[in-house]
Amino acid sequence: MLSRRDLLKTAWRCAPCLAGMALFPPLLHGSWSFLKSGPGGVAFAGDFRGELLRTAPRARYWTSPSLAGADCAACHLPEEKRIGGAYRHRENFVQCLLCAQGCVIREGERGRCRARINIGGELRSLVYGRPVAVHVDPIEKKPFYHFLPGTDAFSLATAGCPFRCKFCQNWEISQSTPEDHTGTYVSPRKVVRAALDRRSPVIAFTYNEPTVFTEYLLDIARLAKKEGRRSVLVSCGFMNEAPLSEMCESLDAIKIDLKGYSPDFYRKVCGAELKPVLRSVRQVARSRVHLEIVNLVVPTLNDSDKMMKGLCDWVAGEIGPDVPIHFTRFHPDYQLLNLPPTPVATLERARQMAMDKGIRYAYVGNVPDHPGNHTYCPRCRKVVIKRNSFFVEEIHLKNGRCLFCGEKIAGVWA
Numbered sequence: 001m002l003s004r005r006d007l008l009k010t011a012w013r014c015a016p017c018l019a020g021m022a023l024f025p026p027l028l029h030g031s032w033s034f035l036k037s038g039p040g041g042v043a044f045a046g047d048f049r050g051e052l053l054r055t056a057p058r059a060r061y062w063t064s065p066s067l068a069g070a071d072c073a074a075c076h077l078p079e080e081k082r083i084g085g086a087y088r089h090r091e092n093f094v095q096c097l098l099c100a101q102g103c104v105i106r107e108g109e110r111g112r113c114r115a116r117i118n119i120g121g122e123l124r125s126l127v128y129g130r131p132v133a134v135h136v137d138p139i140e141k142k143p144f145y146h147f148l149p150g151t152d153a154f155s156l157a158t159a160g161c162p163f164r165c166k167f168c169q170n171w172e173i174s175q176s177t178p179e180d181h182t183g184t185y186v187s188p189r190k191v192v193r194a195a196l197d198r199r200s201p202v203i204a205f206t207y208n209e210p211t212v213f214t215e216y217l218l219d220i221a222r223l224a225k226k227e228g229r230r231s232v233l234v235s236c237g238f239m240n241e242a243p244l245s246e247m248c249e250s251l252d253a254i255k256i257d258l259k260g261y262s263p264d265f266y267r268k269v270c271g272a273e274l275k276p277v278l279r280s281v282r283q284v285a286r287s288r289v290h291l292e293i294v295n296l297v298v299p300t301l302n303d304s305d306k307m308m309k310g311l312c313d314w315v316a317g318e319i320g321p322d323v324p325i326h327f328t329r330f331h332p333d334y335q336l337l338n339l340p341p342t343p344v345a346t347l348e349r350a351r352q353m354a355m356d357k358g359i360r361y362a363y364v365g366n367v368p369d370h371p372g373n374h375t376y377c378p379r380c381r382k383v384v385i386k387r388n389s390f391f392v393e394e395i396h397l398k399n400g401r402c403l404f405c406g407e408k409i410a411g412v413w414a
Helices: 004-023 048-055 188-197 210-226 241-250 263-270 275-285 305-319 344-356
Strands: 094-096 116-119 122-125 133-138 152-157 202-205 230-235 253-257 290-297 325-329 362-365 383-388 391-395
Touching (some): 188 210, 253 275, 275 290, 305 325, 325 344
Parallel strands (some): 152 202, 290 325
Antiparallel strands (some): 383 391
């Protein structure tokens, strides 16, 4: 008998084929024709890894000693800079500037995300046009509660992530390599066409860390905008300032996982740093893009009153009272199967702390039918959006205002 873990692993291995068959029917003409070339898509049988390497397009946001004008000294330690003179590099390495990991990558090797590789002294993307999971979800599942409630989001992901979160619920794709998921090449235009065919008003980049396929998501978002579709990002917030600035020009909403208010927690549990995430949250908050924040509350790791209070203090003081914050329930997964689900009382305590700090829209997540799922008017306290799990049952808003008292409710409603 298959264990639950083996069953999930098998299901994820099938995901690319199922996604292609269900959501990209133009690739299907016969029983196995999704392994053939088609309009806007090419699939490869046989040596998939070799073909992946040969067709990987040039990435953006990187530097190397061979690039004209590259600031070579920026990669070196202060004690090295004191030596003086020109630096001489015998190795054909590059430095990725996409996220705060700042990987220095030797030729033939990959960055921490597994999605970007140094080929001949040039950084290439192994995940451009290579979705491994494609679904249509309610926008509330991301979760976005103040962005076009009740709409469908055409959602996709590739392999790869710069984090190593021990609690990851999508570890089968986030912690995998691109060649673990053989499947079709799907062009940005084909993604947008599939969203249009399913009448999805929103395209969501989600499940893994979409920053690893920045080039792909930007091309999709720009095409989607021309077709009157919105684009949203579900992210760990670890990208550098320049790529995030470009994302903010093309995307309509960003949800950032603020996983805990502790540098030690980020290092030990996520394999990352807190400071770049806080910078990203500030940057999005100051842009035109709609922002929501999620905090997955993990028992014994980030559920102390001190940590939750620190998070609420920071959001209220640095970001403001109108940014929605979701305290979501942890379920045992990946490397933390030994921990229990988050007690609902802990989530309720975190939500109350946020409201006591003046945050107007604080939610309890991953607990179906909980009153903390609803949106309440901050003035009259009546329910203006009633939800049941990921689905909207009632909306009492007109032009973004409470129907009961006229108070303006922060968000994007049309």
